[in-house]
Amino acid sequence: MEQLPGKIFKVIRESKNMSLKEVADEDISVAQLSRYERGISGMTVDAFYRCLKTMSVSLDEFEYVFNNYSQPDDLVFSTSLADAYLSNNVLKLEKMFKTCQKLEKEHPNKKNYRLNRIVVRAVLSYCEDSIKVSKKDIEFLTDYLFSVEEWGRYELWLFTNSVGLLTVATLETFASEMISRTQFYHKLPENRKRILQMLLDVVNVCIEQDHLQVAMKFLNYIDNTNIPETDLYERILTKYHKAYYLFKAGKSTALEDMKECLNILEYLECYGAGQKLKRQIADLEVQVADSQKK
Template sequence: MLKGFGKTFHAIRKSKHLSLSKVGGNEVSKAQISRFEAEKSELTIEKFFFLLHNMRVSLDEFESIYEDYSLSDEYQFRQKLIAAYDSKDVHKLRKMYVECERKMQQQPENIYAALTATVVKVFLNLVVGNVKFDPYEIKQVQDYLLAVENWGRYEFWVFGNVMTILKDDVRDSLGSIAMGKGEFYQVLHTNKRFAIRTFHNLASVALERGNLEQALKYLNHLDRMNISNDYLYETLLIKYAKGLYAYRKGVIEGLNEMEKSIEILEELGCIEKAHSMQKELKKILEVVDKEKE
């Protein structure tokens, strides 16, 4: 098992005030659990699932806690990438891409290294705006996503971040395919968040490019996903997008929905996102005022 599993398991067990014997029952000895928590030995998958069940902890819940608790390499990489993009740190983004290229050279058969490198390149392009993409890179992304039967968080992470460099027909084709690959993202909380944000991004890109039919398709799909209050941030983004769609369709009241979403985001402390949306709304209002004159 991965490093840190035992440590995470110990933290969860202690937080629930469960003894070794209570968790292990008659199936797993206290000594086995103790060695596992100390990361001196491993457990079989069957025993690990048994212990999780006895603690009433789902595998997805354990994974989420593990990623936050142990700060896995993948989690750290994504956080580092987001931080570099938010701060518009071109030097750091270039350095991350060079590191990805080096890994690709060391592991030429590693498709994940290649896909991750493309994602980093997209982030760099969003900042500097002059990065060239080889058609092979884009085809590699497309072929990989088409080959995966059920998309998990990695697939949504890749697609959600590269969609801006895809041609409209390719992006919409993959978006339509993504809607049918929902087994993993409908039942796993973190995966569902990745999926919600991806479909929201698809709707937003369609709205930005004036394709209202595509935008409505993704907004309707988000409605069918039965998004709960656990996803409040994402719900507000969708509410804003729906308001923008309504405005694009000639319903002026859509602007009110956009404004309400921004106000709540500000109250929740999502200042940077609220400000970027406010800038967009301000431009629209300026157009509306000119039309009234």
């Protein structure tokens, strides 16, 4: 196993049709690079990054090849969880929960296994009202998030999926803290999207519970982030939540704007996300009908 990174490095170098000398350049000797590829010796982190840069290869690309042309386990796990939630696949979620329980039992000293189990339980609770997350687990999760000074991809994922467990006051505190705790990583495209998704989830909960002032605070922050046009999904959801805010603030015509956002998602065949918005719009229409009868 110790030889594997060097072998992968060699595969990438040769696929680029580059010699040892071209990659080594002035950063590392040809002999050192050759020994690394053969698994005889290691390489400093600085030299490794510079060699990747010389080959025009990103760290993510190296990791992708290193993982046998597949996503890392944590990304596969988070993607599977999101897919199961959007499709309301309770059976899949229960299976994932049991797997997390098993890993937690086998590795009691590893926090991430317990945190993963709590998050899966939280997502299950969003799909099944009868399922609850214990107060002890919520405290463990919040204590962990408060203890981390710089939130990376994992912490953002934890918080985004646990938004429904927390009070509005806690959400406001965490979301504000999150903005300051992601300074190291917020320019990474994947993290930027996670931060935006988390804020939209917080906004949604705040609007649902009529905490409109808090919702507007984070909507204003989102407006100032200048979402790239290529992030079409996030732009649609932002439009939707602005309309949702206006509807709750008393502008009944905003419901049509929400429906227009839903139509766009359905046209783009984003049925999982669309289904969630469809249920929300249907509930609002029932509320409007009931109020008109009174």
